[in-house]
Amino acid sequence: MAEERDCRNGDASKAPLACTEDGSNGSISGLILPPLMTIGKSTNILWQGCMVKREDRQRMLNQKGCVIWITGLSGSGKSTLACTLDHALLQRGKLSYVLDGDNVRHGLNNNLGFSAEDRAENIRRVGEVAKLFADAGVICIASFISPYKRDRDACRKLMAPGDFIEVYMDVALDVCEQRDSKGLYKLARAGKIKGFTGVDDPYESPQEPEIVMKAVNGVYATPQEMTVQMLAYLEDNGFLTVGNRLRCSHFPICW
Numbered sequence: 001m002a003e004e005r006d007c008r009n010g011d012a013s014k015a016p017l018a019c020t021e022d023g024s025n026g027s028i029s030g031l032i033l034p035p036l037m038t039i040g041k042s043t044n045i046l047w048q049g050c051m052v053k054r055e056d057r058q059r060m061l062n063q064k065g066c067v068i069w070i071t072g073l074s075g076s077g078k079s080t081l082a083c084t085l086d087h088a089l090l091q092r093g094k095l096s097y098v099l100d101g102d103n104v105r106h107g108l109n110n111n112l113g114f115s116a117e118d119r120a121e122n123i124r125r126v127g128e129v130a131k132l133f134a135d136a137g138v139i140c141i142a143s144f145i146s147p148y149k150r151d152r153d154a155c156r157k158l159m160a161p162g163d164f165i166e167v168y169m170d171v172a173l174d175v176c177e178q179r180d181s182k183g184l185y186k187l188a189r190a191g192k193i194k195g196f197t198g199v200d201d202p203y204e205s206p207q208e209p210e211i212v213m214k215a216v217n218g219v220y221a222t223p224q225e226m227t228v229q230m231l232a233y234l235e236d237n238g239f240l241t242v243g244n245r246l247r248c249s250h251f252p253i254c255w
């Protein structure tokens with residue numbers, strides 16, 4: 001006989017053992033069970049909650065998790081800004097983590113190329129990973145070309161309003177091409193790389209990014225100046241302090 005379990009408390013040890021074919025697990029011996037869900041190709045699944053919440057982690061870290069999404073052409077300075085900001089936050093005792101296009105494509109996304117479909121899937125996965133980092137209370141800095149507005153907007157929608165900070169590196173193509181730190185533009189112009197963003201693949205500029213990094217009187221800000229601007233934004237919008245530090249007495253059991 002199947003053991004009866006209740007999953008209402010979000011406790012792994014109490015996961016439901018039975019379900020009906022219509023996706024609900026119905027009622028077993030009078031227990032009212034929450035409905036099982038179908039998410040994409042996953043059937044009969046339930047959200048598993050834990051006692052420790054995002055707010056608790058944020059109070060422990062004294063910061064608010066968020067996603068800083070840096071978008072722009074190759075060579076526009078995304079990675080440089082991401083790493084400089086990451087370093088500055090560390091020095092302030094804040095926990096951040098950089099997700100960078102090149103790096104993520106070494107592992108999680110090493111089965112993806114640069115077709116429109118693969119770029120969309122790349123950004124979808126990264127958006128989900130970034131959301132998990134933010135849920136962990138981390139300031140997640142995502143640095144991706146992310147050329148399509150629809151894909152970026154889908155990532156924004158994963159987050160609570162205000163927690164997705166889109167930063168547009170508005171750097172002219174010819175400037176990026178002059179920098180060409182990896183020699184990729186040269187290869188693209190020579191026809192040795194097909195579908196290179198800005199050369200023979202599109203880049204859709206953000207319409208309403210939270211922050212735009214662009215030239216003023218023809219001069220681009222340094223990565224350090226941009227980092228100062230980013231820190232001010234995070235400070236002004238309450239991401240660097242939550243006050244009310246976490247205490248053990250907050251929980252029913254103090255370990």
Ligand SMILES: Nc1ncnc2c1ncn2[C@@H]1O[C@H](COP(=O)(O)OS(=O)(=O)O)[C@@H](OP(=O)(O)O)[C@H]1O
Nearest residue numbers: 074075101102114119122144145146147195196197
């Ligand atoms: N065809 C093509 N188009 C654009 N970029 C290319 C391409 N092929 C390789 N690369 C290198 O891959 C880096 C971009 O990866 P991303 O994951 O950020 O791209 S995307 O968001 O999925 O469009 C990009 O890194 P960055 O220069 O840091 O942007 C390039 O080094």
Ligand SMILES: Nc1ncnc2c1ncn2[C@@H]1O[C@H](COP(=O)(O)OP(=O)(O)O)[C@@H](O)[C@H]1O
Nearest residue numbers: 073074075076077078079080179181221222223
């Ligand atoms: N604000 C800036 N001003 C001038 N050069 C920059 C700036 N930011 C980055 N660079 C240089 O431009 C090149 C590309 O920067 P990178 O951060 O790798 O861009 P992306 O990640 O967008 O491809 C590197 O050589 C970097 O040193």
